[in-house]
Amino acid sequence: MAAFKTLDDLSDLSGKRVLVRVDLNVPVSDGKVTDSTRIERVAPTILELADKGAKVILLAHFGRPKGGPDASMSLGLIVPAVEAVLDRSVAFASDCVGAAASEAIARMNAGDILLLENTRFHKGEEKNEPGFVAELAANGDLYVNDAFSAAHRAHASTEGLAHHLPAYAGRTMQAELEALEKGLGKPVRPVVAIVGGAKVSTKIDLLSNLVKKVDALVIGGGMANTFLAARGTDVGKSLCEHDLAATAKQIMIDAASANCAIVLPVDGVVAREFKAGAANEVVDINAIPADAMVLDVGPKSVAAVNDWISKAATLVWNGPLGAFEIEPFDKATVAAARHAADCTKAGKLTSVAGGGDTVSALNHAGVADDFSYVSTAGGAFLEWMEGKELPGVAVLYGAR
């Protein structure tokens, strides 16, 4: 696959209108942005382009409006947070196409930054309609995509534009693609994947893809129960998708034929209530009481997971090992995350993690900054782990 172009391939940006697709789909409460991580991630691209004299025109979606204006999903709400992160003024246009956009762009000087209104206020965005793509493209000389977390969408601003304008990956997109390449593309072996979280049903494609690619697959969290039950273990009242026993068995068969070790818990922390501080005990995985549920993997399982992490050259992680939001059922996730962080800091491991709850879990363990790469993407990261082609990425590889 040919490489994609980056900002390094751009020269003489002075006065050029650069359409930059960013992901500003950030959490907001009472009109205030509560987590600016995604804005912080795209800041380097915006500032680099502005400092090189470009007119930086930001394109983004916010929420899921139904193809028309909706004041509660106006990107105008996000402007103060973007200005705070960039420490620059950011102008705002009340539409991403038409007179409002073109007049605001006409007022720009080299180095200025302009945010256009939510692209999803137009039906043509999600439908990737050629007419709408052309309207967007008319406002730019170049296109930069820095929104990996929206790259699983084949929308006008994430995919269509790259067919109309010279297209480049922004710095965050570049870092993400380079990290993912190291994670599963051309990883240094042995590669270990940790997959946890609540249910197998949401991650069947992901598990099926991983067993073909990694040397060991650690299965934790609620989904481990489905695998244990499929193997004949009585999991008591634990979260378990009994109807997926055949799927779980098939994944284990596929793993065996691909020489991928499946690592399941050998002990668990059980409780009778799903709440913080619930009375709990560690039991052997073959001795789960009938009236109890496993809410975390036990200490022997953590030791086994950490052994695999120690042996690994590459680690890919999605999903917590237990119900980490409620203490003390965060212990296994925290212990494994800290061990992975230590191995990474010692230069022995490339660690790549992603997914909404996974990022919260790593933050909770205080190690998100110590991983080689933590993706802010949820859906896009999962689709990448499933081995699917992401339209917004594929088009950059084939960009003119």
Ligand SMILES: Nc1ncnc2c1ncn2[C@@H]1O[C@H](COP(=O)(O)OP(=O)(O)O)[C@@H](O)[C@H]1O
């Ligand atoms: N043993 C368990 N029993 C019930 N829920 C669990 C268990 N282990 C993990 N979970 C839950 O799984 C959820 C995260 O799963 P998921 O959404 O699939 O992860 P991610 O967002 O990282 O992909 C968390 O809310 C966590 O509490």
Ligand SMILES: O=C(OP(=O)(O)O)[C@H](O)COP(=O)(O)O
């Ligand atoms: O927040 C996003 O998704 P994510 O939470 O799965 O990472 C992206 O901005 C994509 O948004 P969408 O799922 O409405 O297309």
